[in-house]
Amino acid sequence: MADPGTAGTGEPVLRLTGLNKSFGPVHVLHDVDLTLRLGEVTALVGDNGAGKSTLIKCIAGIHPIDSGTIEFDGRQVQIGSPRDAAALGIEVVYQDLALADNLDIVQNMFLGRERRRGLVLDEDSMEEAARETLARLSVRTVKSVRQQVASLSGGQRQTVAIAKAALWESKVVILDEPTAALGVAQTRQVLDLVRRLADTGHAVVLISHNMNDVFEVADEITALYLGRVAAQVRRTDVTHGQVVELITAGRSGDLGLAPATAAENI
Ligand SMILES: Nc1ncnc2c1ncn2[C@@H]1O[C@H](COP(=O)(O)OP(=O)(O)OP(=O)(O)O)[C@@H](O)[C@H]1O
Ligand SMILES: [Mg+2]
Numbered sequence: 001m002a003d004p005g006t007a008g009t010g011e012p013v014l015r016l017t018g019l020n021k022s023f024g025p026v027h028v029l030h031d032v033d034l035t036l037r038l039g040e041v042t043a044l045v046g047d048n049g050a051g052k053s054t055l056i057k058c059i060a061g062i063h064p065i066d067s068g069t070i071e072f073d074g075r076q077v078q079i080g081s082p083r084d085a086a087a088l089g090i091e092v093v094y095q096d097l098a099l100a101d102n103l104d105i106v107q108n109m110f111l112g113r114e115r116r117r118g119l120v121l122d123e124d125s126m127e128e129a130a131r132e133t134l135a136r137l138s139v140r141t142v143k144s145v146r147q148q149v150a151s152l153s154g155g156q157r158q159t160v161a162i163a164k165a166a167l168w169e170s171k172v173v174i175l176d177e178p179t180a181a182l183g184v185a186q187t188r189q190v191l192d193l194v195r196r197l198a199d200t201g202h203a204v205v206l207i208s209h210n211m212n213d214v215f216e217v218a219d220e221i222t223a224l225y226l227g228r229v230a231a232q233v234r235r236t237d238v239t240h241g242q243v244v245e246l247i248t249a250g251r252s253g254d255l256g257l258a259p260a261t262a263a264e265n266i
Contacts, residue, residue, distance in 0.1 A: 010037030010219075012074075013171050013203045014059070014090070019068030021051075021058055028054050030228045032068070036172060036203040041194060043214040043235075044207045046224030047247055052207050055224070056174050060092045061085040073171075091165035092174040099157060101150035105142065106130045108149050109164040133167045137196050141189060155186025162193055166202065173197055174205040179213055191217050211240050225250035230257050 014036040021029040029051050036042055044052050057063045059070070061079040070077055072088050079085050085092075099108050106123070109130045115122040130145045139159055142152075149157060158178050165173045175194065179187040194217050198204045208214050214221060215235060223230040223246035230246045233255065245252035251259065 010039035010203070012036070013038050013072065015071040016059070017069045017071070019058065019070075020066045021054060021063060022066055028227050029058070032229050034222055034229065034232065036205060037220070038171065038201055038203050039198055040219040041198045041204045041206055041217050042220045042222055043218035044205055044222050044224065045209070045214060045243065045247055050224040051227040052224055053176065056092060056176065056205065056207065059085065059090060059174065086168065089169060089171035090174070091168060091170040091172070093161045093165050093176065093178065095176045095180065099149045099161060102148065104148050105145045105160050108160060109133070109167055113168070129167065133163050136200060137163055137166060137193055139163060139193065153186065155182050155189055158182065158186075158190050159193060162190070162197065166197055166200075170202060172203045172205070176207045177209070178206070179208065179210065187213070211243060214243070215240060223247055223256075225257060228257060231255050
């Protein structure tokens with residue numbers, strides 16, 4: 001198995017060690033270790049209920065962790081709220097996207113963090129920054145940044161939500177199933193955007209159930225099995241079949257959880 005401590009080329013930006021999380025009597029995350037690197041896409045895979053969303057909500061400051069450490073840029077941090085996460089440069093794009101239909105693209109990208117000049121909103125500066133961010137990410141599908149979000153296609157909405165996350169000098173961008181509801185062409189565009197996010201220096205986490213998407217865009221794959229990390233491996237070191245086994249059985253050949261650990265949870 002590739003050593004997650006040294007396998008990547010990018011600089012580690014977020015490192016979780018021994019993270020545990022329970023909801024009442026239900027122990028959901030067990031001793032989770034995870035390293036995210038700048039310039040890399042880490043796919044987070046696992047069956048329904050494996051703990052993917054719970055894990056990202058711990059990183060995003062929505063759920064307090066019970067034990068374990070979180071290091072960001074080499075120093076230990078506490079992430080007690082979404083505000084703490086945003087201040088560190090951690091942005092999450094949730095599946096429901098949380099965009100406001102009745103507002104345009106610029107207004108959505110700056111929602112709750114508007115720029116002001118004196119008492120009035122600095123529309124020109126926000127419009128410019130929105131345009132720049134979309135251009136930096138080579139987004140060509142959006143015609144006008146003053147278009148209402150209600151009139152956008154599913155893929156364009158996803159694009160706006162991702163660009164919004166990239167706007168805030170974010171270092172870590174977490175995407176929960178960004179292509180789940182998209183057709184072939186729109187999936188293609190969103191995957192290209194995910195790659196460009198990493199290529200422009202972000203550490204990207206992609207939660208996906210789609211193995212084709214994972215193998216197309218990920219540098220690293222972390223498989224969760226019943227709340228445990230079965231493996232964190234380089235994409236080039238594994239096959240589709242191995243990843244499917246890690247997801248469904250927690251192990252695949254030499255990879256994954258020890259048989260006793262994998263079995264005790266069944
Ligand atoms: N707020 C909560 N209270 C109690 N249990 C919870 C809570 N949130 C999640 N769980 C439990 O934690 C486990 C992991 O759920 P989670 O939503 O993290 O899975 P997931 O990997 O994101 O699954 P999916 O692929 O279906 O989105 C599940 O058994 C779920 O019931
Ligand atoms: Mg989930």
